[in-house]
Amino acid sequence: MNRTSLAEQIAAGLPRRRAREIRLKLYGVLAVALGLFLLGSLLTSIVALGWRAFQQSYLALDVYFDPEIIAPQGRMDEDSLRQGDYEALVKRALKDAFPEIADRHATRALYRLASVGAADQLRRMVLSDPRVIGTSQRVWLPASGDVDTFLKGYFKRTDPPEQRRLTDLQIACLDRLAADGRLKLRFNSVFFTAGDSREPELAGILGALLGSFYTIVLTLALSFPLGVAAAVYLEEFAPKQNFWVDLIEVNINNLAAVPSIVFGLLGLAVFLNFFGLPRSTPLVGGLVLALMTLPTVIIASRVALAAVPPWIRDAALGIGASKMQVVFHHLLPLALPGMLTGAIIGTARALGESAPLLMIGMVAFIVDIPKGFGDPATVLPVQIYLWADSAERGFVERAAAAILVLLLFMLLMNALAIVLRKHFERRW
Template sequence: MSDLTSTAGETDGRTGLHTSEAAKQRLGRRYRAEARFKWLGAGAVALAALFLLILLSTIVAQALPAFRMNYVTLPVDLSAERVDPADPGAANYDGIVNDAILAQFPAVTGRQERRLARGLISSGAPPLLRDRVVDGDVPLGGTVEVALPLDDFADLYLKGLLAEEGRVQRLAGTVRATVEEGAATLAFTDAAILDRAREAGATAGEDGALALTASTASLLVRLDSGVFKLTGVAPADDGARAEAAVLRPLADAATAADGEAGLRVIATPEGQRKITDQEVVWIDGLAERGLTQTTWNTIFLSSGASREAEMAGIWGAVVGSALTMLVTLALSFPIGVAAAIYLEEFAPKNRLTGIIEVNINNLAAVPSIVFGLLGLAVFLNWFNLPRSAPLVGGMVLALMTLPTMIIAARAALRAVPPSIREAALGVGASKVQTVFHHVLPLAMPGILTGTIIGMAQALGETAPLLMIGMVAFIVDVPGGFTDPATVLPVQIFMWADFPEPAFQQKTSAAILILLAFLVLMNAIAVVLRKRFERRW
């Protein structure tokens, strides 16, 4: 008896099984392991949030410039000699716009320079002006100031996205410019221009002269009203001398001028950007005269696709996506819910229903392009439905989302407690009344969750729609379910493949709009879930 008592006392003492030093060490290791697991989980969540933040911030930063657009206000001749008031749509608006922009640069005479100056205005400006005149937004009868969209490269330059500019500084000493036959010779009393040329990457010759080419930074010297681009700099006894091209002539056709000058460095070499130094000087001149302005890009938000980046819009794809999603929802939701109700509540449990359930689960994992091939073979080639139409796109996406909706709806129905069914049947309700009056309302929040998952998947699909022709270039905004259309994912896919830098911004902006479309769909689903939610 005393042995048992002694053993029990030892077990309950400090040297017991659960209070020994080894036990405390084990307990400490377990607590530390749990803490490490907790911090690893929190770190994983933080890392995922960081990556998401980087992704969204990158998209937003690239997309924001696409929502702004630069216009130039020009005096446009809309007199009776240029535009017939009886038929304003028949006028030569290309010539009207070209004359308006060339009038801003009277010194431009060469054919190549005139073509370059006309390129500052978007090629979509003449049709836009014609539509405004025909609609009565622009009055006829004389010279009218009209804001016209700039070309995409001029627009990007004004946004600061096309040319990396360096410092702008005033040159020490004085500079004398002598112009002869379109070329200029500049004499600098301060030799510091040689250092600027070396910093720009100029190559040195045997005589110590520095050559500036299209692969070096551009050095633009502004003297009086003239702007000169340095092409070569050499040391001189009284400072330095430079050969230069005349980008903007001196005032009043002067051939010489001297005084203080400013130096502007464009760090991005001319050969590595889509805008020349001559165009830069012209655009800066328009901006200095207050003729350019930045406004909200209504063209992007209200028009369809275009080959010209500055005229391309997203509204056609938005309307196409909305019409396609309506067809998808109208077909997949009732069919999916009805199939789920039958399989879960009414279908007998036999081999046939087992095969159907297995096939539904397998269809949920089939690549989406297979449904595109099915739509191409059945809807287009067999039923001869219109190609590239929201009707066909919605039918294809409905087939793709049906398995997901059926599986989610069955899970929601299965989650309703059996006591609900038993209580309904116990008070005399029929099987149909039990399902539609009691089970289905309680399962509706879960069904809506599955629906929004399927619709979100359909909204982001591209491959099945490419197979039925929705990759076609569609300029007009669709007006119905059978009109040719495209959708947001396909539009993003097409813009991402274009080489123009402006389309890269529009791609990011279209992604933002697609995300906003998805958030709107989720918000509607949340509202509907709250509306149908019931507690038991």
């Protein structure tokens, strides 16, 4: 009787258990779907805003390279050509395109159609080929940031002038240029070949990209060998049940969870204030990020070493290999895929950090392209922070485009980790 009653109770409870199981699976599916939806929404918004930064407005002007303006003293050496009044050439070309504009205020508004970088482009043309002096050529010059945002649809003609930041006269001039095929959106090569600028149409990511490259190279060069060496010692050579070894392991695990800005404070106190290293350089940034990445590399390397089957150690020792030979000839080659994966993923995480680098001065406005580890530089996350903090619409879209570049670089690093793991992986 009791057995029958118990069986009946179990049978009666089966539908409820199955219903709970189905609900649990449904909650899991909904959680995954919600996460994918939010991630997709975030990526969609970034792409929708960032792709416009890969285009830039250009206007074609007939420029006469007047020798009296470029080299008024008649000297054609490089120093004289570099100091020529190329802004006057741009203004003359705009004035020649719209000769009917005579009012002083309207003329100033006309001059604001071209970017301040147009004069630099003409200077580079003359320095690269002085034979253009005395000739008239149609040159595509960058338009101003206000023209660029207007052509990209951020503002409409019907908006008040204070919102679109262009007067009716300027819009009429743009319409004439567009009708003549002299106003277009072209690929923004400046975004990939220039450093930062106070004008959005002239700002690029090359300086931040090279700064990130130098910083990450130094981070990987310091953290990987030190992390692997520490992991080998702790896993293979350190005495067990030792107070100092236990203390080191506890601190390594704790350092892996320390907020990144703490490492920035450490770099500020030690590398800058104590050792006197230069601020805003990839050298200090690489040292700080190496300290931050080191616990992750040590933990990943120890896990990779522990994952090697014990019979490999026993077999090597059984044929007469020394402890050092077992580690370097057998364990390290087999654990290398896991070590590389941990190091690359840790470095990719360091690539996206900005808080520790803000503390060591890599938030400075730097126009020049860094040429080494000791040159002032910034990194992509900090550059994104600077642009996103600007009120200019052009800088906001460039911040979104820089995010896309950063995400692509991190995806490539993670793909590299997968390829290396597959290449060095051995099955046993």
